[in-house]
């Protein structure tokens with residue numbers, strides 16, 4: 222958590238005038254969009270990406286691939302929504318990539334850059350220089366890449382692409398981030414000897430995201446052996462081979478559905494999220510179980526997922542190791558519950574956009590909450606909350622968590638709500654429309670441009 226006391230851009234979080242009753246089309250998944258862009262860029266033929274998420278993280282990914290020579294044309298689906306045509310080409314350096322503070326960009330692209338025919342420089346936000354990258358750097362070196370990081374083990378750095386990568390067997394400790402594993406797997410079909418990757422750390426967070434990587438690789442034609450199919454624990458094997466161009470429609474971002482579903486829960490209302498997939502690797506699907514345990518009821522219908530609040534919100538004892546992304550909104554709901562909560566398995570959240578455990582304890586505490594950090598999570602004892610400024614530390618999920626509190630606590634002011642643009646552009650508009658009960662259009666449109 223960096224100091225963020227500036228009182229800039231205070232957004233008065235709107236209170237819910239009544240129980241929320243709305244249908245909220247949630248924009249596309251960040252994790253699916255950015256994997257699909259990487260796989261399409263590495264493919265042997267052009268592909269389509271329909272209803273991609275257009276947000277800071279995905280625009281940065283698209284821009285980065287363009288700077289390395291990939292063509293990404295933006296068109297519109299006949300039925301509305303965007304369709305991006307990705308036309309792969311030889312990957313070129315010199316190039317400079319701005320990763321912003323996107324974990325997916327800073328981790329998924331160094332292996333891609335190792336395949337380019339010249340140096341690729343990686344820069345980003347100040348926080349990006351603090352987030353762990355050593356697993357990717359060390360593993361790439363072990364696989365034959367030359368990387369100049371001036372001994373930091375983090376950004377900024379230059380990958381001196383040699384036009385190809387040897388590949389082979391390598392070990393990585395991915396206990397700090399599952400994205401180390403995903404990053405190496407995504408580019409592995411293009412390595413001359415493929416990849417045998419062994420995770421050597423004690424824990425491995427966010428495993429649904431690794432399953433998403435494996436699933437998407439296979440759908441692009443890659444041959445992958447993975448622990449999820451009963452293979453050896455912590456070992457993934459990817460064969461070398463050409464990737465196919467796909468025509469992929471992106472699912473709604475189920476993690477970003479969390480604040481909207483939480484609105485139904487804490488106001489005793491009802492929210493429908495259209496297009497909720499019946500089968501998915503997204504960790505956000507766990508919300509159905511978690512929010513049911515917290516007092517809601519969920520129904521997966523042809524119209525989407527319907528969450529109905531009961532008017533009561535219960536505390537939750539849960540290990541969120543697999544679904545850490547959901548923790549900020551769950552912590553906010555827990556602060557409004559009728560009993561205590563204990564959230565465990567999320568020590569790695571200290572390395573996310575900000576130190577999320579410290580930030581949640583401090584900011585919920587600042588509104589009168591009783592939230593303490595434990596070794597690997599948060600202990601939350603609900604008590605009456607009051608208004609105040611909720612600092613967000615340039616963390617989109619802190620901002621959406623604060624909005625949930627603001628529904629039922631007067632006078633909550635969210636600092637820099639614009640930070641939600643990292644993965645959820647137009648969040649304030651979607652939120653206001655939900656409160657008005659208006660169905661609102663999905664993701665915005667316009668040209669792909671990196672935002673500041």
Ligand SMILES: O=C(O)C1=C[C@@H](OP(=O)(O)O)[C@@H](O)[C@H](O)C1
Pocket residue numbers: 251252324325397398399400403426427430545546569
């Ligand atoms: O691969 C991905 O798309 C992600 C993996 C997770 O990262 P960590 O394993 O670092 O938690 C998650 O928190 C992040 O938002 C997205």
Ligand SMILES: C=C(OP(=O)(O)O)C(=O)O
Pocket residue numbers: 322323324325546573574618644
């Ligand atoms: C941890 C997150 O993002 P990133 O992809 O930057 O790691 C997140 O979105 O919660």
